[in-house]
Amino acid sequence: MAADRKKWILEAASKSFALFGYKATTMEQVAKIAGVGKGTIYTFFSTKEELFDAIMMDVIQEMKRIADKVIQEERTFIKKLERVLEEFYRFRSNHELLIRLSHEISEMGTAKAQEGMKSLEGAILGFLEKNVRTAMEQGEIRPCDPQVAAFVILKMYVSFVHDWDRTHGPLTKEQISEFFHVYLFEGLAVR
Amino acid sequence: MAADRKKWILEAASKSFALFGYKATTMEQVAKIAGVGKGTIYTFFSTKEELFDAIMMDVIQEMKRIADKVIQEERTFIKKLERVLEEFYRFRSNHELLIRLSHEISEMGTAKAQEGMKSLEGAILGFLEKNVRTAMEQGEIRPCDPQVAAFVILKMYVSFVHDWDRTHGPLTKEQISEFFHVYLFEGLAVR
């Protein structure tokens, strides 16, 4: 049945991309893992790229479900923000495919892998932007451009967990929370 | 005379690194441009890496001189900050060697080139940290960790001129100034 085959192909491809990365995954191999003929893959996906895109979309949907759940569990914007960022980071750090893609990007700079991770970042930014807008409309934060705010928030977070980590060692949740409080919420200006 | 030869070597190497990058620059070539024997280079610098380090130090000193001049010309911390960041960015964008090294890093990921640009970033952070500390001691900004503040300031600036630029197009000086004002100085918290 066609619906089954598509599902097998998606599962097989997800496994192969996670194990071997984008570039080293062959369609022959995906077909073998899925237990179908290679040509069958092309009845559902025109190209290897389209297959990869479909899998990235699934990953992004999954990540969003987790983030939505976290949002329901917290009350204040700042708490929601911290939890969501933490969850995004954990998701990205534990997800086999995403780990593999990051590795492939730094080792080989594969364009498609970069594109995949960029779409993930775009989804995170979109999610943050939506929540900034809500918080702003509810008067929880001051008026601002939600898109820019989301950008600043994410870049700051990523800088702490990646760049600072590399030069000074890892930060605790409490330290990151404190930094967000001082530099993003209260600001540097003297009152 | 030895002092002359060292100067010629430094000038020749600077030219070669700027034209060909770190990896494709050969000591034979540096010697030829400088008009000395290859072995002469090794009377001043033990290795190719040491020669490169010496040149990066010169570049960093030059950049600091420019930044110090800018600091003298402005009155308030925020103005100093914006001018200095702008100057660092301009310096980096117009300096042939730095342009070439950036290109080499993205095309080939040469470790030594990366190391060179990291030492540049380290110098910028040190400079910013010193000035944050001064502003804080003078009561111009609220108490904070100068090292973290410098880090946040630089990462935010670089995110705007690089990442935002790539996805949304270039920002004007005024826009960046406004974003620093809203997100870093005033903060998002409702008063």
Next chain:
DNA sequence: AAATTGACTAATTGAACAAATTGGTCATTC
């Protein structure tokens, strides 16, 4: 008739090997 398969092919990648190059050394020359 529709769905599936896997052999086929042009384009790309990888492996093997010899030639060329390079950073560093040092005997010779100035």
Next chain:
DNA sequence: GAATGACCAATTTGTTCAATTAGTCAATTT
């Protein structure tokens, strides 16, 4: 004593041919 450039082990590069791969489609199966 300072400077030079030939030398050399290690590395890189270029070439060639074999192997591989994404996509295609005639043949087979359902």
